[in-house]
Amino acid sequence: QTQVLIVFLVVQFVAYFGAKLAGNLATKIGQKNVLYYTMFLLFLVGNAAYFVPEKQLIPVIVMGIVTAMGMGGLQSVSRSVYAAMLPKGAEGEFMGFFSVLSRFSAIWGPLIYAYVSASTGNPRLSLPVITSFFLIGYLLLRNVDMDKRISEEEEEEAVETEETVKAEEAAKTKEQPKSVKAEVKKETPKAPEPPPEKKPTVEAVGVTQEAQTQ
Numbered sequence: 243q244t245q246v247l248i249v250f251l252v253v254q255f256v257a258y259f260g261a262k263l264a265g266n267l268a269t270k271i272g273q274k275n276v277l278y279y280t281m282f283l284l285f286l287v288g289n290a291a292y293f294v295p296e297k298q299l300i301p302v303i304v305m306g307i308v309t310a311m312g313m314g315g316l317q318s319v320s321r322s323v324y325a326a327m328l329p330k331g332a333e334g335e336f337m338g339f340f341s342v343l344s345r346f347s348a349i350w351g352p353l354i355y356a357y358v359s360a361s362t363g364n365p366r367l368s369l370p371v372i373t374s375f376f377l378i379g380y381l382l383l384r385n386v387d388m389d390k391r392i393s394e395e396e397e398e399e400a401v402e403t404e405e406t407v408k409a410e411e412a413a414k415t416k417e418q419p420k421s422v423k424a425e426v427k428k429e430t431p432k433a434p435e436p437p438p439e440k441k442p443t444v445e446a447v448g449v450t451q452e453a454q455t456q
Contacts, residue, residue, distance in 0.1 A: 257314030264315025288373030
C-alpha cells in the first residue's frame with residue numbers, strides 16, 4: 243500500500259509539469275501534433291508495463307513518471323482543442339457532455355481491465371487491450387479538422403431538428419387518447435330502443451263509446 247501511495251503522489255505531481263510542457267509544445271508544433279505524441283507515449287508505456295518485473299519499486303516509479311507526462315499533456319491539450327471547436331453560446335452544454343463522458347470512461351476502463359484479467363487469468367494482458375484505445379483515438383483524430391468550428395447554421399439546424407422531433411412526439415401523445423376514446427365509443431353497446439306505442443284503432447274507439455252509452 244505504501245508503494246502504491248508513493249507512485250500515486252509521483253504521478254499527480256509530475257502530471258502538472260507534463261501539462262505545462264504540452265502547452266509550450268502546442269504553440270510551437272501545434273495542438274494536433276502534441277495529441278499525437280502524448281497518445282503515442284501512453285501507448286508505448288502501457289505496452290512496456292507488460293514487461294516490468296514484479297515487486298520492484300523503481301521501474302514502477304519510472305513508468306509512473308512517463309505516464310504522468312503523457313497524461314497531463316493529453317488531458318490539458320485535448321480540453322483546449324475541444325473547447326476551441328465549440329459553437330459560441332453553447333460552450334457550457336458541450337463541456338458538460340465532455341465531462342460526463344470522461345466520468346464514464348473512468349468506469350469503462352476498470353471494467354475492461356477486470357474483464358480481460360478475469361477471462362485470461364493474467365492481469366498483464368489487460369494492458370495491451372487498454373492501450374488499444376489510444377490507437378483508435380489516433381485513427382479518429384486524423385480525420386478531425388482542428389480549425390473548423392461548429393457553425394451557427396449547423397447549430398440552428400440541430401436545434402430545429404430537435405424541436406421537430408419533440409413536436410412530433412407531442413402530437414403522437416395527443417392523438418393516442420382520442421383514438422382510445424373512439425374505440426371505447428365503438429365498443430360500448432347501444433341501449434335497446436323501447437317498442438313504439440300502439441295507437442287505438444277506430445273500431446276500438448267505437449266499441450268503448452257503445453259500452454259507455456249502455
